[in-house]
Amino acid sequence: MSRAPRGRRTAVRFRRSPHLVAYWRDGSFRIVNYATRETSTASSLVCELLDFCGEWRSLADIQQGVLAEPSQLAPALLDRLVSLSLMVRSDRPVDSRVAAMDTLGSWNPEVGFFHSASKDVHFWSAAQVRRHAKGTWDPAPIPPPIKSYQGVRTVPLPPAAIDTPFAEVVLSRRTARRYSSVPVTLAELSTMLGVSACV
Numbered sequence: 759m760s761r762a763p764r765g766r767r768t769a770v771r772f773r774r775s776p777h778l779v780a781y782w783r784d785g786s787f788r789i790v791n792y793a794t795r796e797t798s799t800a801s802s803l804v805c806e807l808l809d810f811c812g813e814w815r816s817l818a819d820i821q822q823g824v825l826a827e828p829s830q831l832a833p834a835l836l837d838r839l840v841s842l843s844l845m846v847r848s849d850r851p852v853d854s855r856v857a858a859m860d861t862l863g864s865w866n867p868e869v870g871f872f873h874s875a876s877k878d879v880h881f882w883s884a885a886q887v888r889r890h891a892k893g894t895w896d897p898a899p900i901p902p903p904i905k906s907y908q909g910v911r912t913v914p915l916p917p918a919a920i921d922t923p924f925a926e927v928v929l930s931r932r933t934a935r936r937y938s939s940v941p942v943t944l945a946e947l948s949t950m951l952g953v954s955a956c957v
Contacts, residue, residue, distance in 0.1 A: 769848070769849070770847055770848055770849050771814040771815055771816050771847070772811055772814070772816075772820065772839075772840070772845050772846070772847060772848070773813060773814045773815065773845065773846055774808045774809075774811045774812055774844070774845055774846075775793075775794075775843055775844055775845055775846055775856070776793075776856065776859075776860070777791055777793040777794075777856065777859050777867065777870060778790070778791055778844065778867075779792055779871050780800070780805075786799045787799065787801075787805075788800065789804075789808075789844060791842075791843040791844065792859070792867065792871040792873075792874040792875070793843075793853070793855045793856045793858070793859035793874070794843040794853060794855050795855075795874055796843045798842045798844060800844075803824075804839065804844070806824055807820065807824055807835075807836075807839065807845075808839075808844060808845070810823050810824050811845060814848060817832060817833065817836070820832065820836070859874075915944070915947070915951070916944075916945065916948050917948075917952070918949050918951070918952020918953055919945070919949050919952075920949070920952065920953055922949065924946060924949060925953050928949065928950055928953050928954065929953050
């Protein structure tokens with residue numbers, strides 16, 4: 759723990775970082791802070807500390823609640839977890855990356871984790887794809903693009919009307935989570951499928 763006046767040191771509290779996802783890989787347990795994009799391996803003690811610090815805790819709280827007795831290693835361990843962005847300290851400003859991720863609200867962790875994990879994906883060139891495909895081509899036939907069900911009645915759809923006001927709305931659509939209770943008509947369904955999948 760950083761050197762500070764005694765009165766200030768007792769005021770410092772610790773809390774689990776708000777944007778953590780845990781998973782197993784290659785035989786090790788890992789925790790990633792998808793806001794800061796830092797990944798660390800974690801022991802059972804670290805998991806217990808993170809679980810205990812779902813709310814602000816003082817050093818004394820942590821030593822009593824998790825470590826069972828005071829330990830000289832506790833301050834260094836907590837500072838290490840802070841440096842790995844697994845925990846935060848009350849005497850430090852909120853990381854701007856964490857504040858930005860907070861704006862996603864209840865869509866986290868799914869949306870935030872996906873955004874963080876996919877924002878810097880390296881895309882291969884056509885030449886790289888061809889080189890990689892040589893010798894790895896699966897001779898099995900490709901599945902049909904349309905799934906069919908035996909004994910199920912099909913409903914033919916009229917051609918998509920893409921020059922209508924409704925089609926313009928669909929083509930300029932944005933993700934929303936407010937739904938109408940009015941049923942979709944067959945013509946609207948056909949246009950929606952046509953402009954979203956075929957245009």
